[in-house]
Amino acid sequence: MCKPDNIVILTGAGISAESGVATFRAADGLWEGHKVEAVATPEGFAADPALVHAFYDARRARLDEVVPNAAHEALALLDAEWPGELLIVTQNVDDLHERAGAQRLVHMHGELLKAWCLACDSRVPWTGSMSEAAICPACAAPGRLRPDIVWFGEMPYDMDRIEAALRNADLFVSIGTSGAVYPAAGYVQTAKYCGAHTVEINLEPSQGSIFFDEVRLGKAGVEVPKWVEEMLA
Numbered sequence: 001m002c003k004p005d006n007i008v009i010l011t012g013a014g015i016s017a018e019s020g021v022a023t024f025r026a027a028d029g030l031w032e033g034h035k036v037e038a039v040a041t042p043e044g045f046a047a048d049p050a051l052v053h054a055f056y057d058a059r060r061a062r063l064d065e066v067v068p069n070a071a072h073e074a075l076a077l078l079d080a081e082w083p084g085e086l087l088i089v090t091q092n093v094d095d096l097h098e099r100a101g102a103q104r105l106v107h108m109h110g111e112l113l114k115a116w117c118l119a120c121d122s123r124v125p126w127t128g129s130m131s132e133a134a135i136c137p138a139c140a141a142p143g144r145l146r147p148d149i150v151w152f153g154e155m156p157y158d159m160d161r162i163e164a165a166l167r168n169a170d171l172f173v174s175i176g177t178s179g180a181v182y183p184a185a186g187y188v189q190t191a192k193y194c195g196a197h198t199v200e201i202n203l204e205p206s207q208g209s210i211f212f213d214e215v216r217l218g219k220a221g222v223e224v225p226k227w228v229e230e231m232l233a
């Protein structure tokens with residue numbers, strides 16, 4: 001195919017797996033030992049805020065122990081070097097893309113390192129634990145902070161920007177995602193409908209593999225640098 005101009009890259013937990021960040025759909029289908037409904041829904045948070053804070057506090061604390069891997073580094077290089085439009089749309093809530101240097105990046109499901117104050121609606125950087133007694137740095141209200149994470153049933157972030165990029169894409173690449181969650185899982189069909197060439201890079205075929213023109217099986221840490229090298233050749 002001729003050289004694409006505009007690229008959209010969707011990433012999921014698989015791109016952070018080699019950095020030591022747990023993926024979601026382990027064999028037991030639990031999220032780090034929890035039922036999804038209990039820890040990743042507004043209802044779960046309302047029912048047991050302490051459990052949900054503990055779940056996200058543990059994942060936030062673990063970010064200090066992990067570093068970006070070769071796949072994050074390769075995407076950051078492509079982002080820096082690519083002359084056309086490029087957007088990395090990550091479903092991940094870790095900060096490994098940023099730490100690798102990615103700039104043209106959106107976190108459609110939010111970020112572990114942010115808090116959302118339900119009293120003043122501010123979103124603020126947050127690194128420590130976020131117990132029910134935490135004080136909002138913007139309005140000083142106690143106990144009104146929640147993780148700035150998009151839970152099931154909630155509207156993902158940056159949808160307009162993502163859909164505009166998909167409509168304009170010549171190339172859509174999906175890396176390390178199971179294709180289990182919408183609307184992200186439907187992006188390959190939108191991109192394809194709008195004429196993009198579609199590539200999946202994954203350890204194994206995802207639920208949406210049939211929609212991709214090309215499937216490259218292997219570890220992200222190996223396949224993504226190879227793909228970026230091809231793109232920049």
Ligand code: BV8
Pocket residue numbers: 011012013014015017018023024025026040091092093109149150151152153154155156159175176177178179180181182183184201202203204205206218219220221
């Ligand atoms: C919404 C933040 C309305 C939380 C997450 C019925 C049908 C269709 C849809 C629905 C339905 N019922 C309900 C829905 C909607 C629902 C949904 O899709 N549910 C699913 C379960 C059916 N979606 C929502 O509620 C979303 N909101 O729909 O609002 C709306 C709709 C349209 C437009 C506007 C509004 C919000 C969903 C967001 C939930 N939050 N994350 C947190 O992180 O704690 S979801 C979470 O799981 C991730 O963010 C990601 O999106 C999703 C899937 O995870 P993956 O990243 O794919 O990771 P996974 O573990 O599953 O897979 C890992 C992959 O990596 C595997 O493929 C593996 O092979 C690969 N891999 C592993 N190691 C490597 C590797 N690949 C390469 N190298 C390796 N080394």
